[in-house]
Amino acid sequence: MRKRVRIAAFLLAATVCAAGSVFNGSEVQARVPDDTIVMHSLNASGRPGDYNYNEMVDVFDVIRFKKDILNQTEHEHLYRNDDIDQNGKIDEEDLNLVKRHVLMNKRLWGYYDLPPIVSMPYAVSLESALNTELFYLDKYEGRVLADIHSMSSLISKSNRLEEDTESIFKRFIAYTGDNVMFSASLSDEQKNAAESAGVSLKSVPVAKEGLVFYVNKNNPVNSLSSQQLKDIYSGKITNWSEVGGHDERIVPFQTETEYGSQYYMEKFMNGTELTDPPTILGNKEQANGTANYDNSSGAIGYSVYSTAGQLFKDSDSVKIIAVDDVVPSVGSISDDLYPLTSELDVVYRQSAGEKVMNFIKFITSDEGQEYVLSGGFIPVKNPELPDNMQKLYSSKGTGKPKPENSSPSLYYSYYSDRYISKSSESTGYSIGFLKDKGFQDTVNKEIGSALSMINNNYTVDVKIINGYMSVVIYTESDSTGNGPVYYTDEIVTLNYDLTGKKKIDKFSDLFYKDSDFMPFVNRVTGESISLAAPTLWTDYYGVTGDVSKFTVSSAGIDTGNPYIYGNVLVPFSKSIKEYYETCVVSEYYDVTTLLDDRYSAYETDNSEWYYETPAYPEKELPVINSAFHTDDEISAMRKACDRANEILEEMKKNKKDGPYSYLSGHLNWFVHPRTSDDHYAGINALFFNYTYFDRNTGERLRVSDIFGDQFKQYDDSIVINIGWSDSFDKIDEVTLGNGATINIDKDTLNPDYILPINKKVKMYDLDALLKGEAHGEKNTLNGYPDSYVIDYGPEEDLWPIEGDWHITAKRKCYSHGKVWFDCYDTDDGDHYGWIDSGYIDFY
Numbered sequence: 008m009r010k011r012v013r014i015a016a017f018l019l020a021a022t023v024c025a026a027g028s029v030f031n032g033s034e035v036q037a038r039v040p041d042d043t044i045v046m047h048s049l050n051a052s053g054r055p056g057d058y059n060y061n062e063m064v065d066v067f068d069v070i071r072f073k074k075d076i077l078n079q080t081e082h083e084h085l086y087r088n089d090d091i092d093q094n095g096k097i098d099e100e101d102l103n104l105v106k107r108h109v110l111m112n113k114r115l116w117g118y119y120d121l122p123p124i125v126s127m128p129y130a131v132s133l134e135s136a137l138n139t140e141l142f143y144l145d146k147y148e149g150r151v152l153a154d155i156h157s158m159s160s161l162i163s164k165s166n167r168l169e170e171d172t173e174s175i176f177k178r179f180i181a182y183t184g185d186n187v188m189f190s191a192s193l194s195d196e197q198k199n200a201a202e203s204a205g206v207s208l209k210s211v212p213v214a215k216e217g218l219v220f221y222v223n224k225n226n227p228v229n230s231l232s233s234q235q236l237k238d239i240y241s242g243k244i245t246n247w248s249e250v251g252g253h254d255e256r257i258v259p260f261q262t263e264t265e266y267g268s269q270y271y272m273e274k275f276m277n278g279t280e281l282t283d284p285p286t287i288l289g290n291k292e293q294a295n296g297t298a299n300y301d302n303s304s305g306a307i308g309y310s311v312y313s314t315a316g317q318l319f320k321d322s323d324s325v326k327i328i329a330v331d332d333v334v335p336s337v338g339s340i341s342d343d344l345y346p347l348t349s350e351l352d353v354v355y356r357q358s359a360g361e362k363v364m365n366f367i368k369f370i371t372s373d374e375g376q377e378y379v380l381s382g383g384f385i386p387v388k389n390p391e392l393p394d395n396m397q398k399l400y401s402s403k404g405t406g407k408p409k410p411e412n413s414s415p416s417l418y419y420s421y422y423s424d425r426y427i428s429k430s431s432e433s434t435g436y437s438i439g440f441l442k443d444k445g446f447q448d449t450v451n452k453e454i455g456s457a458l459s460m461i462n463n464n465y466t467v468d469v470k471i472i473n474g475y476m477s478v479v480i481y482t483e484s485d486s487t488g489n490g491p492v493y494y495t496d497e498i499v500t501l502n503y504d505l506t507g508k509k510k511i512d513k514f515s516d517l518f519y520k521d522s523d524f525m526p527f528v529n530r531v532t533g534e535s536i537s538l539a540a541p542t543l544w545t546d547y548y549g550v551t552g553d554v555s556k557f558t559v560s561s562a563g564i565d566t567g568n569p570y571i572y573g574n575v576l577v578p579f580s581k582s583i584k585e586y587y588e589t590c591v592v593s594e595y596y597d598v599t600t601l602l603d604d605r606y607s608a609y610e611t612d613n614s615e616w617y618y619e620t621p622a623y624p625e626k627e628l629p630v631i632n633s634a635f636h637t638d639d640e641i642s643a644m645r646k647a648c649d650r651a652n653e654i655l656e657e658m659k660k661n662k663k664d665g666p667y668s669y670l671s672g673h674l675n676w677f678v679h680p681r682t683s684d685d686h687y688a689g690i691n692a693l694f695f696n697y698t699y700f701d702r703n704t705g706e707r708l709r710v711s712d713i714f715g716d717q718f719k720q721y722d723d724s725i726v727i728n729i730g731w732s733d734s735f736d737k738i739d740e741v742t743l744g745n746g747a748t749i750n751i752d753k754d755t756l757n758p759d760y761i762l763p764i765n766k767k768v769k770m771y772d773l774d775a776l777l778k779g780e781a782h783g784e785k786n787t788l789n790g791y792p793d794s795y796v797i798d799y800g801p802e803e804d805l806w807p808i809e810g811d812w813h814i815t816a817k818r819k820c821y822s823h824g825k826v827w828f829d830c831y832d833t834d835d836g837d838h839y840g841w842i843d844s845g846y847i848d849f850y
Contacts, residue, residue, distance in 0.1 A: 122355075122363045123186040125179050126153065127172050129267030130189035130351055132544055133214065133384055137370075140378045172270075179354075180206045185363045188354040189213075191274075209359075210352040213370050214384035217312035217340040218271040218347040221319060221327045223302050228252040230329035233275075233346060239307065240272075242282035247305065260285055260300040260308040262546045268310045271349055299533035299547050302526060312340055313384055314545045314569055318399050324526070325399075325548075340385055351384060397551040397568060401525060404518030406591045415587035415634050416595035417615060422608040424469040436467045438478075440606045446508045450501070453510075454478060457499040465497075470559070471608070474506040474596035475517075477558035479576070498574045500556045500563065505601050514554040514562065518589045525549070527585035532562055532577040536570065545569050550577075559592045582613040584634045597769070599821070604773040605849055607819050607826040616644065643703070650705030655698070713757055768797045768822045770829075777816040778833055779849035781842050783808030790830060790840030796822050805840035814839060814847065 121141075126134045131153055139149035172190075179188045180201050193201075193210060201208045220236060222228060228251055231239075238244040240259050248254040261284035262269045273281070285298040300308035302325055312335050319325045327335060331346045339345040353370055355363050369375045376386035426436040435458055441447040458465070463482045470477055482497040502511040511517065518524040529549035536547050547570055556563030560580035564570065580586055580593075587593045598608035615636075618629035631648050633641055699708040709722040781788065789804035797820065816828035826844040831837065 120362070120365075122359075122366055123182065123184065124153075124189070125175060125186065126189040127175060127191065127270075129191075129270040132267070133189055133351070133379060137378050176200070180204050180208075185356065185360050187359075187363055187366060190352060190354050191270075192350050192352055193354065207357040208354055209357050210354045211367060211371060212350050212387050213353050213375075214351040214379045214386060215340055216267065216271065216349050216351060216384055217335045217345050218268065218275055218309060218349070219312045219315050219327050219335045220307060220309045220330065221300075221315060221325050222307050223304050224322070224324050224326045225304065226252060226326075228328065229326075230332050232331055236330065237276060237279055240276065240281055241279050253304075255305045258285060258301075258303060258306045260306060261297055262308075262310070263297055266545055268314075268546065271311065271347070272309055274349070275347060299530075301530050301533070308546075310546055310548075312337075313380075315548075317397065318548050318551065318569065320398060322399060323401055337385060341387070399529075399548060400514075400550045400552060400554050400562075402515040404520055404522035404524055404589060405513055405515040406518050406520060409519035409522065409588075410594070413594070415584075415593060415613075417635055418610055418612050419473050419593075419595060420471075420598040420608045421611050422471040422598050422602060422606065424467075426467040428464045428466070438469060440603050441505070442601055442603050443505075443508065446505075450476075450478070450503060453501055454480075457501065461497055461499070463497065471505065471598050471601070472559050472592050473594055474504070474598060474601065475511070475559040475592045476503045476505050477501070477560075478503075479558055498556060498563075498576070500558055500576070502557065502559060506596060514557045517557070517559065517591060519591060522589040524585070524589040527583075527589060528562055528579045531579050531581055531583070535577050536564075536575070544571065582615075582617055582634055583619075583632070587634050599769070599771055599819075604771075604775065604777060604819065607771070607821045607844075610769070610821055647700070647703060647705035651700040651707075654700070654705070654707050658698075715757065768799075768820050770797065770818050770820045772818055773816060777828070777849050779814060779816070779847050781808050781812045781814045781830065781839070781847050783810065783812070783846060788843070788846050790838075790842050791827075792840055796820065796827055796841040799823075805838075808839065808842065808846070812839070814842065816847070816849075819844075 124134055134153040135149040137149075138153055176188075176190070176197055177200070179186065181204070190210075192212075193208065198208065220231065226247070228247060231250060235244060235250050239250075239257055240261075244250060245257055246254065247257055259282065261272070261281065300306060315327060316335070316337070319327055329335070333339055333345050335345045335347075340348050353367060355367065359367075370379070371388075373388060376388045379386040422440070424438065424440065428436075435455065437451040437454060438447060441450070454467070457480055461480060461482060465480055465482050468477075468479045468481075478501040480497075480499040480501075502517075503509065504511055515524075532550060533547045550562045550564060551568045551570075552565050554563055556565065556574065556576065558576060561576040561578045564575045564577060566574055568575075580590065599606075602608060613634075616631055616633050619632045631641070631644050633644070636644070699713065700706065701708055709719075711717075711719040711722050783789075788808040790806040790808060792803060792805045794800040795802055799822075813833040814828075814830040815833045816830050818829035820827050820829075820841075822841075827841040828844055828847060830839045830842045830847075832839065
């Protein structure tokens with residue numbers, strides 16, 4: 008049975024996080040404007056559509072809008088999309104270009120000039136492309152208008168993407184006025200249904216498409232028969248050796264239901280049930296779906312030719328195979344020689360009026376066929392794919408050579424800064440934390456130049472990882488919510504090697520010389536973008552274009568990509584082996600040595616253990632892995648996890664302690680989340696929801712196993728939380744499933760389940776003494792000794808700070824999740840100890 012879970016999050020921008028990804032969080036809000044707002048303003052990014060509110064969206068609205076932009080009479084925000092000639096400024100010449108474009112058009116299309124259109128889900132991109140071109144919108148606005156136009160006129164506000172084709176067709180023929188439908192050629196059942204309803208239909212072909220299959224370029228199989236493909240995707244053929252390839256398991260990737268490729272695939276299977284696809288594991292309520300094609304040696308995937316044909320053309324890693332010995336091409340598809348060719352028609356009533364016939368004439372004209380091509384379909388007239396369509400990014404590493412005997416570091420050094428402009432009168436942003444002031448001035452000049460190009464409120468996110476710095480400037484008009492990627496109209500990225508004092512201009516410079524890093528980058532970016540964006544226009548195949556925008560931990564996908572509207576930065580860095588084997592940023596470098604004395608970097612740990620989902624797993628359980636352990640250690644941990652899963656399955660059968668399906672998403676020794684970045688003492692056990700397991704054996708742990716025999720009375724209880732004290736030297740309480748709490752001291756814990764603190768705090772002598780004021784109130788601020796701050800000993804205050812005290816700082820460090828300064832009384836030299844920097848204002 009084919010399993011399918013809809014993804015309920017959307018792709019937007021948020022806040023900078025640690026090196027693992029560009030942003031924290033993955034739960035975001037879908038951008039679906041209110042129907043009325045879109046119908047009258049198309050206000051997807053602050054730009055009105057029907058600007059003069061005459062209930063018609065046409066080029067005159069564009070001219071009026073640009074006139075007001077030039078005069079800055081009603082609009083605060085200027086958008087780079089309005090720079091028509093791309094000369095870096097919005098001026099009268101941009102308006103003249105729009106006017107000339109208007110004069111060259113044979114027809115000015117308005118919103119109500121189009122007949123009501125309904126498109127089958129696999130043809131929505133064609134309707135969206137028409138809107139984009141006819142009404143001078145961006146791709147997202149064109150997609151929204153396609154949904155609203157159809158929903159308000161034909162489908163009574165229901166979401167057509169969640170309707171099946173039969174329901175959509177019934178609504179189409181039930182509509183009493185003139186309308187048209189983009190659909191595959193009508194079936195006999197559809198024709199009979201229309202005749203029964205007293206409706207005579209006609210259709211005209213407007214586009215063609217081919218379902219194509221692709222494999223790794225090293226796969227010796229170059230052609231498969233139609234029957235072999237059906238057998239592979241129904242599970243009858245499972246090994247490549249059965250079709251002339253290597254003795255290797257076939258991994259048959261599939262696509263999501265809303266994509267045209269899945270419609271064509273199911274049509275090709277002709278009732279034969281598809282085998283279960285490889286899946287992405289995540290939060291099952293929010294982010295579970297079909298895994299993206301990973302181009303592994305045993306993989307096979309499929310797509311429509313108009314997408315795959317452009318992306319995989321001249322690819323050095325992927326090849327499109329022949330079907331029944333016919334190679335798919337524009338020519339073989341347009342001439343119906345390729346066996347998996349499908350036709351897309353515009354369907355209308357025989358009694359249609361002038362509005363419908365004008366549209367039919369337009370869509371079948373040379374101009375209309377160009378719009379068909381821009382929608383990702385092969386036109387029936389002059390079917391030539393343009394040379395400027397995007398292709399997959401391909402490169403070997405061009406950074407420094409990989410050091411000999413290098414090994415991954417569990418820790419990385421990290422610093423971040425953020426600035427948000429409050430209005431168009433903002434004074435701008437510049438960095439002030441680098442020790443090398445000369446290089447800092449160079450960076451600030453480049454930041455200032457970038458900001459001069461942005462005419463809108465903006466956010467600047469800066470992060471330094473192991474000596475490499477990224478500055479990301481993006482507008483806030485389209486960047487809200489919490490998501491794993493930036494998603495915005497305007498975005499500028501600047502990247503620097505702070506140790507070498509140079510700018511990084513090429514994405515490939517982030518990777519060791521000659522390293523093959525793109526398979527890794529494409530795989531992990533695919534996971535991120537697919538989990539976050541249910542409205543991808545097609546499957547995610549990998550990073551496209553030249554990657555002109557990137558950061559030390561993310562790859563950019565520019566506007567014009569085949570996946571989604573706008574510019575996106577997708578995180579590629581994870582605690583997995585390929586990252587450490589290829590990325591120069593993975594080498595540990597103490598960032599504090601690059602910072603001014605008033606600043607200190609964070610010492611943060613990567614995830615020591617993480618879960619991987621096999622491309623086509625034997626079971627629905629993730630596999631534990633690590634970039635920091637040997638194969639034998641990983642094997643032993645997997646055995647422990649397997650045993651834990653056996654226990655969970657038995658518990659589920661017995662209906663004890665709730666349902667379980669797989670272990671938690673990250674495997675760490677159990678540590679309270681407040682301390683997870685700092686490796687404080689924790690429980691040495693596997694943790695799953697409310698159940699604990701021994702990390703070595705995978706056997707279940709009872710409360711008394713962890714806390715001692717005196718707690719046997721709680722062995723049948725569910726442990727919900729173990730709360731560490733602020734001083735991290737004792738457990739405040741344990742919360743049980745029945746709501747009861749138990750106060751426990753760390754000394755009562757079984758030492759077998761206590762992890763030692765294995766990180767020594769680094770102290771730095773300041774180049775020059777820093778003077779300032781420490782602000783404290785009674786019982787709220789203390790100075791602490793080395794034994795607490797440096798050695799993680801018991802919390803013992805050295806000096807209580809009350810009021811505003813003048814201090815002189817001589818040393819600094821990062822400890823207990825804070826930046827500390829070792830302070831003395833400025834007047835008499837008394838030693839106050841280490842004071843939290845959050846309570847100090849330096850002069």
